[in-house]
Amino acid sequence: MANANQLVTDLFKSNGIIIPEHRMKLFDRFLQEEQNLAILHQLKKNQDQLMANWKTEDRIAEIVQQPIRIPNATVGKHYAAPFDFEQYGWNDLIAFRIEGLETLGLNYSAENNQLTGVPTQSGDLKFSVHFKVEGQPEEAPFHQKDVLLIINPDPKTLWQNLESDKNDPYWKEDDVTLFSPIGDRHLLVSSKRGRSHATVGSFREDDFAFKELPNGWNVVVVADGAGSAKLARKGSALACAGVVNYFLDPAAVESMAEFDNLVQQHASQTGADTQKNLNRFVYNTLGKAAFQVHKQLESFAKAQEVTLKDLSSTLIFTLFKKYDVGYALLSFGVGDCPIAVLNKDVTEVTLMNWIDVGEFGGGTRFITMPEIFQNEKFATRFGFKLIDNFSYLFMMSDGIYDPKFVVEANLPSIAKWQEFLADLNGQNEGKAAVDLSTTNPDLAAQLSKWMDFWSPGNHDDRSLAIVF
Amino acid sequence: MTGEPIEAVKNGVQVMISSLRQNPQAIETAFISIITFDSEAKQVVPLTDLASFQMVDIRATGTTSLGEALKLVSTCIDNEVTKTTAEQKGDWKPLVFIMTDGIPTDDWQIGLEEFRKRKTAFTVACAAGSAADSALLKLITENVVSLDTADSQSIAKFFTWVSASIGVSSTKVEDGGQEVTGMGELPPPPAELNIVT
Numbered sequence: 032m033a034n035a036n037q038l039v040t041d042l043f044k045s046n047g048i049i050i051p052e053h054r055m056k057l058f059d060r061f062l063q064e065e066q067n068l069a070i071l072h073q074l075k076k077n078q079d080q081l082m083a084n085w086k087t088e089d090r091i092a093e094i095v096q097q098p099i100r101i102p103n104a105t106v107g108k109h110y111a112a113p114f115d116f117e118q119y120g121w122n123d124l125i126a127f128r129i130e131g132l133e134t135l136g137l138n139y140s141a142e143n144n145q146l147t148g149v150p151t152q153s154g155d156l157k158f159s160v161h162f163k164v165e166g167q168p169e170e171a172p173f174h175q176k177d178v179l180l181i182i183n184p185d186p187k188t189l190w191q192n193l194e195s196d197k198n199d200p201y202w203k204e205d206d207v208t209l210f211s212p213i214g215d216r217h218l219l220v221s222s223k224r225g226r227s228h229a230t231v232g233s234f235r236e237d238d239f240a241f242k243e244l245p246n247g248w249n250v251v252v253v254a255d256g257a258g259s260a261k262l263a264r265k266g267s268a269l270a271c272a273g274v275v276n277y278f279l280d281p282a283a284v285e286s287m288a289e290f291d292n293l294v295q296q297h298a299s300q301t302g303a304d305t306q307k308n309l310n311r312f313v314y315n316t317l318g319k320a321a322f323q324v325h326k327q328l329e330s331f332a333k334a335q336e337v338t339l340k341d342l343s344s345t346l347i348f349t350l351f352k353k354y355d356v357g358y359a360l361l362s363f364g365v366g367d368c369p370i371a372v373l374n375k376d377v378t379e380v381t382l383m384n385w386i387d388v389g390e391f392g393g394g395t396r397f398i399t400m401p402e403i404f405q406n407e408k409f410a411t412r413f414g415f416k417l418i419d420n421f422s423y424l425f426m427m428s429d430g431i432y433d434p435k436f437v438v439e440a441n442l443p444s445i446a447k448w449q450e451f452l453a454d455l456n457g458q459n460e461g462k463a464a465v466d467l468s469t470t471n472p473d474l475a476a477q478l479s480k481w482m483d484f485w486s487p488g489n490h491d492d493r494s495l496a497i498v499f
Numbered sequence: 500m501t502g503e504p505i506e507a508v509k510n511g512v513q514v515m516i517s518s519l520r521q522n523p524q525a526i527e528t529a530f531i532s533i534i535t536f537d538s539e540a541k542q543v544v545p546l547t548d549l550a551s552f553q554m555v556d557i558r559a560t561g562t563t564s565l566g567e568a569l570k571l572v573s574t575c576i577d578n579e580v581t582k583t584t585a586e587q588k589g590d591w592k593p594l595v596f597i598m599t600d601g602i603p604t605d606d607w608q609i610g611l612e613e614f615r616k617r618k619t620a621f622t623v624a625c626a627a628g629s630a631a632d633s634a635l636l637k638l639i640t641e642n643v644v645s646l647d648t649a650d651s652q653s654i655a656k657f658f659t660w661v662s663a664s665i666g667v668s669s670t671k672v673e674d675g676g677q678e679v680t681g682m683g684e685l686p687p688p689p690a691e692l693n694i695v696t
Contacts, residue, residue: 100553102551103550103551103553155513183526184521186526186527189521388583389583390582390589390618391590392591394583433588438584438585439585488528490524
């Protein structure tokens with residue numbers, strides 16, 4: 032044995048036995064003795080075994096502690112993630128089995144090195160790999176490595192539908208959908224409480240109103256109360272009612288009659304600057320209406336000893352009337368609620384307003400903000416359109432705009448509006464279809480169902496008014 | 500921050516994430532990023548949606564580079580928080596939570612200057628234990644809370660309150676785009692948290 036001398040010398044040394052020079056020859060003979068050689072051989076073998084055992088233990092500990100990250104899963108959603116032994120450096124596993132996957136709804140495929148399945152329960156869950164590494168005898172027990180798998184709950188199951196407090200002085204119905212004739216057209220309108228409000232039992236903040244006015248005019252109003260404002264539900268309700276009441280007032284009715292002359296002049300091109308006069312009329316009349324609504328909100332806030340901000344609400348309204356020359360549409364808007372008119376063939380879209388969006392999500396402006404009336408852009412908040420005919424007039428709150436149009440750039444695109452119509456017609460995940468026909472007896476029910484479409488992250492109140 | 504407090508912070512974040520995962524609004528909309536600061540500031544988790552988020556091991560030893568951290572959170576906001584344009588939908592304003600158990604050892608004013616230029620829905624700072632300087636944190640944000648001792652129980656309470664605050668404010672910020680301006684609009688903090696006025 033080559034290093035027998037060294038081995039024994041070290042052993043003796045560590046036990047305080049030093050071989051002096053004059054005993055060296057004796058020591059050499061001692062090492063040559065058969066019996067001692069046998070002991071040495073065994074000693075060496077045991078040492079090697081001991082080291083090998085330690086390496087195995089160390090390797091097992093390494094595997095058990097090795098952080099393994101696998102992507103999070105979601106209940107009910109198909110899951111596929113690599114679970115690759117080679118990638119983890121587990122080439123020295125001589126046997127393994129994986130336990131605890133079935134109860135999670137998952138399977139492991141050694142062929143594809145993949146975990147797949149549809150998770151059935153949520154939480155910070157574990158499954159385990161039971162393994163043996165190279166160097167372990169066959170009869171050795173398996174070692175256990177736990178792997179963390181985070182399974183998210185299915186968000187759909189987390190939403191609750193709690194009733195709002197009917198005893199609240201400013202309570203309003205959670206969901207309203209109506210179908211009604213309006214002028215020579217029809218109005219289908221729905222306003223529904225968003226899931227974000229339903230899950231905590233709070234109120235619908237959106238609102239709407241409509242009215243046939245005495246002189247052939249019709250008005251449709253949509254308002255979206257700011258969820259962060261205490262009495263926004265009242266703010267939006269007051270704003271809607273305020274617009275309708277303004278135009279029902281005899282003074283307003285009389286002033287709207289003036290418009291008939293202006294339109295005649297414009298159509299026959301008899302007057303000078305007819306376009307300018309029309310624009311001025313719209314600005315004056317609708318501007319007054321908007322300002323009166325603002326004032327009403329202000330006095331309500333004062334009387335109730337709340338701040339005007341507590342009533343924060345966006346506001347859009349459209350007036351329309353049929354003339355021989357076509358339809359006149361007048362509009363006003365503050366906030367992030369679009370108004371769009373589609374021509375008869377649905378080949379052109381006219382946006383009646385621009386929308387107030389901020390740098391960050393959710394940022395917008397409200398009718399309760401005094402600064403909008405002083406702003407130089409106030410005059411651009413009005414819309415006027417003379418159109419021979421139209422197929423649809425759409426008005427919506429951001430609860431519809433956000434999921435369906437996402438960004439402003441999509442609003443002028445007729446293709447997007449055609450998509451939107453197709454969506455209403457049933458081309459959607461839930462196959463909810465609205466047959467936009469005036470003779471459809473289920474019209475309101477169909478729209479109400481459509482309004483419940485699923486869109487992750489978009490759970491605000493939803494309001495949609497369609498004149499067709 | 501070492502030993503029991505850092506372990507408690509780790510646990511606190513875990514518990515917070517688990518509880519936010521039960522909030523449907525949060526799980527569909529919230530993104531989370533973690534920045535640690537000791538001798539240097541490091542973004543240990545980039546802005547990640549809550550559903551995909553996985554906690555990493557966090558360590559904090561040595562000094563307290565608060566200024567670096569404020570500078571880093573500012574650049575992270577610039578790079579990771581999307582602003583609204585006509586073609587792209589913007590993110591909600593970020594909520595920032597700062598927790599420290601020491602006094603800054605670097606030039607924190609420069610970092611603060613950067614941070615002030617960024618818009619947040621709100622920022623809450625927490626002085627954990629007696630070695631932290633809540634008066635200094637008060638210069639960063641109006642909303643400062645303090646823990647008498649940085650033990651695991653107090654830290655756990657802080658994170659429970661943070662989760663509740665995220666739940667409330669994410670809905671608020673979203674609904675109206677209005678800022679949550681003071682702590683009066685957040686859920687009431689537990690007894691372990693002292694509001695620094």
